[in-house]
Amino acid sequence: MSTLKVLGAVLGLAVAASGAVAQEKTVKIATEGAYAPWNFTSPGGKLEGFEIDLANDLCARMKVRCEIVAQDWDGIIPALQAKKYDAIMAGMSITPKREEVMSFSRPYALPINTFAVGATGDLAKLPGDGKRINLTADEDAGKAAIAAMAPALKGKTLGVQGSTTASAFADQYLKGLVEIREYKTTEQHDLDLVAGRIDAVLANMTVLTATIAKPEMKDMKLAGPTLLGGPFGPGIGVGLRKEDTDLKKMFDEAIAAASADGTIKALSMKWFKVDIAP
DSSP states (O other), X not given: OHHHHHHHHHHHHHHHHHHHHHHTOEEEXXXXXXXXTTEEXXXXXXXXXXXHHHHHHHHHHHTOEEEEEEOOGGGHHHHHHTTSSSEEOSSOBOOHHHHTTOEEOSOSBOOOEEEEEETTSTTTTOTTTTOEEETTTOHHHXXXXXXXXXXXXXXXXXXXXXXXXXXXXXXXXXXXXXXXXXXXXXXXXXXXHHTTSSSEEEEEHHHHHHXXXXXXXXXXXXXXXEEESGGGOSOBOOEEOTTOHHHHHHHHHXXXXXXXXXXXXHHHHHHHSSOOOO
């Protein structure tokens, strides 16, 4: 009997230990670290922002340990496929082209884009201010808005971050109307706009709003309509490998819970001062 008791105790400890290991499973998440206020690197080298806070919240709900790492945008999908990390949270819109090579969680934010221009330049009164256009729900309204902006935009140089939905929109709707100049980061095209090397940029509205609030960016302003849907996709989600179906289910359930209890809205208001919860 004593031998059986000892064996039972050993087995109990083994089960407890395996449970502890399961509780401490690590999910490695990549972010760009240069897309404030979604994700950015503080002067002290720490990753911060909306997606950093949200990632930590989702990991707590999934009962896993978060490890968040910075990865340049232009290599972020290939590195996921190479299994350098498990997931991407980097303001990445869900698009059909990306879904050919990867899967996404349910959306955790809406992708709303607009233009930034020189505050005193000839694009400062770009038509369409205050209008929100969903290109999926009403593409004709989008085409009408572009037609209204065309005389002002014709021959101008537009900056976009490469391999983004902004660059996809520009290629689909503005090619031939403007010169499209691609940049590695949004920070680079913002600096060129302030320096007068380009005439406008197209990017996520929340990112541009945070940028123009900086004293050194006081010569920038938002102009024209806000755009979503169409090339911008139905939402922003966690990027995953197609085969990782269990992890996708975990993220889907955690995002649903964070949306239902108001966490995503609260984080959105904290970082963007506007609710972009889906």
